[in-house]
Amino acid sequence: MGSISYKNRYANAIVIWVIMILNSSFSSTSFSTSTNKTAHISPGTLDDYLYNLSSKSVANSDVLYNISLPANFSGMEVSILRLRSSTLWARGANFSSFDIPPRIITMPYVKRIAIMYENLGNMSSYFYDLPGFKFLTPVVGLVIYDATDVEGRTSPKRLNIALMGKPIRVSYDHIQVPRGRNSSLLKCVRFEPTSGLVELSDMVSHGVCSSKGPGHFAIAVPAVNSTTFSPSPSPSPSFSPLPSPLRRGRRKLWPWTWWVVGISAGVAGLILAVSISILGYKA
Missing domain, CATH: 2.60.220 (Chondroitinase Ac; Chain A, domain 3)
Structure with missing residues (x-):
């Protein structure tokens, strides 16, 4: 029982980690920056x-x-x-x-x-x-x-x-x-x-x-x-x-790259979590 409980806690931790990765991946595609140069009035x-x-x-x-x-x-x-x-x-x-x-x-x-x-x-x-x-x-x-x-x-x-x-x-x-x-x-x-x-x-x-x-x-x-x-x-x-033209030029690529990486990592993490849970219950 102790082994199963430990494995279940480990699987839950992985699921939480996957959710955090997915949230950060989707939020990275949204940007909001101010375009005004002065702090006097927006x-x-x-x-x-x-x-x-x-x-x-x-x-x-x-x-x-x-x-x-x-x-x-x-x-x-x-x-x-x-x-x-x-x-x-x-x-x-x-x-x-x-x-x-x-x-x-x-x-x-x-x-x-x-x-x-x-x-x-x-x-x-x-x-x-x-x-x-x-x-x-x-x-x-x-x-x-x-x-x-x-x-x-x-x-x-x-x-x-x-x-x-x-x-x-x-x-x-x-x-x-x-x-x-x-x-x-x-x-x-x-x-x-x-x-x-x-x-x-x-x-x-x-x-x-x-x-x-x-x-x-x-x-x-x-x-x-x-x-x-x-x-x-x-x-x-x-x-x-963004203030830097170089960073703004790369910016169109990075959000989509992280989105793909996040989705891939999320799917792999979910599969791993389910596998550990199944093995834990079988044990």
């Missing part, structure tokens, strides 16, 4: 701060309001458009750099929404950074808030969207490609507002990007001394940038 906090500046001064009408900003945000532009969700579904919205098509549903659904447009201008690199790349355009933002009932609310409520039709288009009028660089290297950049991921994709046409959701957008080109990304005709995958 991009997400910036959005909420700018929205709070306008929440009491903008009427509930389908009119685009330009918001007056404090002096420390000089060079930035912020506009607010409040409208019904049914209007967004039927007509969409078109202002500044964004063309929002019809057939869009907010998630969760609310009766009234506020669409905030941001142009960070010369402060783009202050709030956003993409190692290995150089911005060719200012960072522009599209954020959607619940405007149904703002009375007594302590913090603004962000909304996501579901596209039932065409994607959102983000257009830039003036893009100057650095001398000696090919325009095919230009990439659309989207900073995902909640996960912290950065999405790179090809332009749909010159100076035009597309997106399936809100966020902050720019067009960038790989830095001259960057070897992290090579030109490719296909869209690049999503990633969270």
